[in-house]
Amino acid sequence: MGHSMKRKEDARFIQGKGNYVDDIKLPGMLYMDIVRSPYAYAKIKKINTEAALKIPGVVAVVTGRDLEQYNLHWMPTLMSDTQMVLPTDTVMYQAQEVAAVIATSRYAARDGKEAVIVEYEPMKPLIDPYKSLNDDAPILRLDKPGKTDNHIWHWQAGSREETEAVFSNADVVVKEQMHIPRIHVASIETCGCVADYDKVDNHLTMYMTTQAPHAIRTVIALVAGHVGLTEEKIRVISPDIGGGFGGKVPVYPGYVIAIAVSFLVGKPVKWIEDRSENLQADSFARDYHITAEMAATKEGKILATRFKILADHGYTDAAANPSKFPIGMFSVCTGSYDYPTSFVEADAVYTNKPPGGVAYRCSFRVTEAVHAIERITDRLAFEIGKDPAKLRIENFIQKDQFPYKSPLGWEYDSGDYVAGLEKAMNAIDYDGLRAEQVEKRKKGELMGIGISTFTEIVGAGPSKDFDILGIKMFDSAEIRVHPTGKAIARFGTKSQGQGHETTYAQIIAEELGIPAEHIQVEEGDTDTAPYGLGTYASRSTPTAGAAAVMAARKLRDKARKIAAYLLEVSEEDLEWEPGKFSVKGAPEKSKTIQELVFAAYTNHPQGMEAGFEATHYYDPPNLTFPSGAYICVVDIDSETFEIKVRRFVAIDDCGHIINPMIVQGQVHGGLTQGIAPAMYEELIYDEAGNILNGTLMDYLVPTAVESPKWETGHVITPSPHHPIGAKGVGESPTVGAPPAIANAIVDALSVYGVTHMDIPITPYKIWKKLKDTGKI
Amino acid sequence: MTTSINRTFEINEPIEKVWDSLSNPHEIVSCVPGAALTEQVDADNYKGTVTLKFGPVKASYDGLVTFLERNAATKTMSLKGVGTDTKGKGGADMLMSGVLTDKAGSTEVNVTMNVEVTGMLAQFGSRLINDVSNQVFDQFIDNFSNKLAGKDVNNTMSAGSMVGSMVKGLFK
Numbered sequence: 035m036g037h038s039m040k041r042k043e044d045a046r047f048i049q050g051k052g053n054y055v056d057d058i059k060l061p062g063m064l065y066m067d068i069v070r071s072p073y074a075y076a077k078i079k080k081i082n083t084e085a086a087l088k089i090p091g092v093v094a095v096v097t098g099r100d101l102e103q104y105n106l107h108w109m110p111t112l113m114s115d116t117q118m119v120l121p122t123d124t125v126m127y128q129a130q131e132v133a134a135v136i137a138t139s140r141y142a143a144r145d146g147k148e149a150v151i152v153e154y155e156p157m158k159p160l161i162d163p164y165k166s167l168n169d170d171a172p173i174l175r176l177d178k179p180g181k182t183d184n185h186i187w188h189w190q191a192g193s194r195e196e197t198e199a200v201f202s203n204a205d206v207v208v209k210e211q212m213h214i215p216r217i218h219v220a221s222i223e224t225c226g227c228v229a230d231y232d233k234v235d236n237h238l239t240m241y242m243t244t245q246a247p248h249a250i251r252t253v254i255a256l257v258a259g260h261v262g263l264t265e266e267k268i269r270v271i272s273p274d275i276g277g278g279f280g281g282k283v284p285v286y287p288g289y290v291i292a293i294a295v296s297f298l299v300g301k302p303v304k305w306i307e308d309r310s311e312n313l314q315a316d317s318f319a320r321d322y323h324i325t326a327e328m329a330a331t332k333e334g335k336i337l338a339t340r341f342k343i344l345a346d347h348g349y350t351d352a353a354a355n356p357s358k359f360p361i362g363m364f365s366v367c368t369g370s371y372d373y374p375t376s377f378v379e380a381d382a383v384y385t386n387k388p389p390g391g392v393a394y395r396c397s398f399r400v401t402e403a404v405h406a407i408e409r410i411t412d413r414l415a416f417e418i419g420k421d422p423a424k425l426r427i428e429n430f431i432q433k434d435q436f437p438y439k440s441p442l443g444w445e446y447d448s449g450d451y452v453a454g455l456e457k458a459m460n461a462i463d464y465d466g467l468r469a470e471q472v473e474k475r476k477k478g479e480l481m482g483i484g485i486s487t488f489t490e491i492v493g494a495g496p497s498k499d500f501d502i503l504g505i506k507m508f509d510s511a512e513i514r515v516h517p518t519g520k521a522i523a524r525f526g527t528k529s530q531g532q533g534h535e536t537t538y539a540q541i542i543a544e545e546l547g548i549p550a551e552h553i554q555v556e557e558g559d560t561d562t563a564p565y566g567l568g569t570y571a572s573r574s575t576p577t578a579g580a581a582a583v584m585a586a587r588k589l590r591d592k593a594r595k596i597a598a599y600l601l602e603v604s605e606e607d608l609e610w611e612p613g614k615f616s617v618k619g620a621p622e623k624s625k626t627i628q629e630l631v632f633a634a635y636t637n638h639p640q641g642m643e644a645g646f647e648a649t650h651y652y653d654p655p656n657l658t659f660p661s662g663a664y665i666c667v668v669d670i671d672s673e674t675f676e677i678k679v680r681r682f683v684a685i686d687d688c689g690h691i692i693n694p695m696i697v698q699g700q701v702h703g704g705l706t707q708g709i710a711p712a713m714y715e716e717l718i719y720d721e722a723g724n725i726l727n728g729t730l731m732d733y734l735v736p737t738a739v740e741s742p743k744w745e746t747g748h749v750i751t752p753s754p755h756h757p758i759g760a761k762g763v764g765e766s767p768t769v770g771a772p773p774a775i776a777n778a779i780v781d782a783l784s785v786y787g788v789t790h791m792d793i794p795i796t797p798y799k800i801w802k803k804l805k806d807t808g809k810i
Numbered sequence: 811m812t813t814s815i816n817r818t819f820e821i822n823e824p825i826e827k828v829w830d831s832l833s834n835p836h837e838i839v840s841c842v843p844g845a846a847l848t849e850q851v852d853a854d855n856y857k858g859t860v861t862l863k864f865g866p867v868k869a870s871y872d873g874l875v876t877f878l879e880r881n882a883a884t885k886t887m888s889l890k891g892v893g894t895d896t897k898g899k900g901g902a903d904m905l906m907s908g909v910l911t912d913k914a915g916s917t918e919v920n921v922t923m924n925v926e927v928t929g930m931l932a933q934f935g936s937r938l939i940n941d942v943s944n945q946v947f948d949q950f951i952d953n954f955s956n957k958l959a960g961k962d963v964n965n966t967m968s969a970g971s972m973v974g975s976m977v978k979g980l981f982k
Binding site (some may be wrong): 128148151154314725729 | 897
């Protein structure tokens with residue numbers, strides 16, 4: 035632990051030896067391609083498959099009417115809504131699946147897809163989520179009997195009345211309307227699968243790009259149980275995954291169609307999305323319209339916050355949140371500040387857009403929450419003319435207040451926010467920058483400094499509150515140590531690039547004393563790994579990592595018994611140091627872990643079970659609360675409004691660090707995915723529901739060219755309830771970076787009286803805002 | 811997505827001659843690059859096809875053209891075109907109106923065109939659509955002028971030339 039061990043998995047990744055879904059080729063395998071709707075809302079009048087079926091190699095064209103015969107044309111979403119697998123009569127968004135072409139080669143499948151002619155009757159789509167709540171808005175979900183509007187759910191937390199009372203008596207109230215734009219994870223690997231149904235054994239092997247293979251197995255059994263596919267007959271294998279970021283949690287129609295076709299024809303069926311299909315049809319993230327308000331004294335003591343959200347879910351709520359939290363963990367929106375009162379309410383609506391939204395590198399809507407609180411905190415600082423760093427320091431929850439009960443009911447486990455911000459301010463020379471800014475402003479130059487001091491909430495989660503489709507959100511580890519003292523460990527999680535094969539090995543090495551290079555980590559095969567809910571929401575270290583510790587400790591207890599037997603002393607007389615037990619006061623009398631494991635197979639005490647294996651299912655007592663203090667400096671060209679991030683300092687507190695190099699890599703990647711929505715990414719739809727940037731030529735994913743030099747550092751406050759004090763880090767930078775950048779840009783533009791800009795903030799948007807308000 | 815074009819240009823022909831062409835569906839459609847009339851439904855309704863190429867993206871539309879107004883007294887006309895992609899990849903709607911003004915023997919033509927494109931062309935062509943529409947329109951004006959002057963009309967639309975002239979336009 036605490037060592038920058040090189041990643042064990044990288045040898046195969048950097049040599050092109052990874053094994054991704056598209057690398058899997060099975061004998062007799064068929065290929066599937068999907069016909070998609072050009073319209074955002076239309077009736078299907080006719081699907082003409084004649085020409086497609088004449089193309090050599092095309093085996094079949096599957097439509098919703100075909101699936102309807104098996105009652106497989108609709109499926110449940112993780113949020114207990116329903117989603118079409120293939121439509122029978124209406125398409126609800128542009129790029130929706132309309133039919134599937136099955137062929138003997140990928141090329142024939144693509145040619146077949148081009149040859150399927152679909153006649154549509156276009157209808158006027160609902161694109162604006164506010165308009166979809168109007169009384170005269172057409173009702174989109176006519177499939178739901180008795181549905182009289184486009185409203186999905188209402189959710190609230192805190193006391194409306196108490197909050198209103200504080201607001202009406204406060205010296206200062208600030209308010210901003212914000213949109214956290216619809217974006218996409220755009221992982222390097224798109225989604226896909228190979229569904230391989232064996233008619234003889236009535237057995238399905240499903241190779242797929244999934245972050246949660248066990249949950250998927252259960253879902254398949256629930257959806258397909260009626261056609262005879264029961265859970266013991268289903269094996270889900272998630273091989274190497276080229277980036278997930280939440281986008282590989284949901285079940286997409288393509289997976290289900292591939293299973294259905296393989297089931298019907300008895301051959302393996304491969305489906306791999308192309309880049310545009312991935313961007314246009316797979317679950318989006320964010321898309322929250324937020325009204326944020328903060329009440330304070332005129333000196334700047336925060337008294338209360340209030341947030342009102344309109345969530346655009348597309349045509350079905352296909353988010354991937356724990357069941358009881360339709361708005362995810364948004365209620366961490368009260369932030370890192372100590373005040374007693376807050377109220378949040380949210381309404382979700384249907385529109386003619388792709389369904390979602392997934393938690394893109396974010397523990398369920400935390401990104402939206404952090405953006406809202408960090409932006410409105412800066413807004414308060416601007417209003418009362420106080421330095422935003424000073425305002426934060428004066429309002430922080432102090433380190434001796436932990437565990438801290440937040441206004442909306444969370445128990446923050448640990449943190450030292452003052453230390454984090456001061457470390458970041460020193461690293462970037464905050465006072466020097468402010469002095470420089472004064473000089474620059476005299477010369478008419480635009481320079482801004484932005485701060486984000488965020489608290490995350492990760493590691494879902496304790497079983498009393500957290501489940502997905504009723505399955506509690508524990509996670510698991512199983513360790514088998516072989517007679518020669520080398521181990522294999524399996525987990526219910528699934529790495530998509532996070533480096534589990536290394537960090538889990540390091541955790542077990544620390545607890546058992548077996549060198550990490552001799553611990554083989556395996557995940558992703560439901561036939562071999564213990565059941566778990568998978569990897570997202572920064573939950574792997576808080577849950578499965580903790581399970582590894584607990585399983586290793588069970589084995590250490592067994593080793594102690596064997597050592598006592600071999601050394602002929604009582605267990606209490608033994609001392610542990612990583613790798614061996616020795617007799618207290620007689621250190622020359624000792625047994626190494628390798629000797630003790632060997633004895634477990636060759637010379638175990640009478641009455642003891644042979645072997646050296648342990649499994650643990652870890653149900654965390656609380657979530658973990660990583661935090662960070664990020665400061666960003668931007669220079670904006672005063673004529674072209676080109677934005678340059680000059681410096682970005684990120685101080686993270688993720689508790690105890692297992693592998694500093696992996697943490698640093700995670701922070702670098704996350705920060706880059708943080709500048710993405712802040713400055714570049716947004717899925718844009720026109721009034722007709724056309725996606726206007728459905729390719730990576732137009733949807734701007736930042737590259738190394740756009741990435742500034744990231745300066746990182748740490749404050750460490752171990753989680754008091756996690757067995758090794760770790761908190762999780764994968765998502766902090768994605769969550770924390772956008773408001774730091776937005777705050778910096780707004781700070782630069784504050785000379786023009788600008789108090790808020792919606793992300794992504796582009797040179798054009800700045801020019802337009804200043805032009806529209808007559809500033810230039 | 812919607813794109814709008816409004817142009818005023820002058821043709822060195824008398825207004826009645828220009829009006830005869832502008833109000834005649836066969837004459838006007840033959841000047842639109844990539845367009846052809848296939849059937850006359852009645853006096854105001856015609857069936858036709860339009861093929862457009864936007865770089866690598868090609869779309870063919872089957873459509874119905876309807877004259878909404880043909881007023882010889884005021885020299886104003888308007889027509890509506892509704893098209894769907896022949897392969898079910900989207901659609902395009904167009905509203906076009908034209909007014910002629912006598913300019914001492916020659917004729918000033920003012921034409922407004924609103925095109926709304928749905929589907930694949932809107933997705934892939936959103937950045938090109940304004941430029942390409944302008945190119946198409948310029949070619950239409952050339953064709954219309956040439957036709958009235960009794961010269962040959964180039965009615966084909968070439969992807970290469972479109973994209974090529976756009977790229978050249980970038981370096982003007």
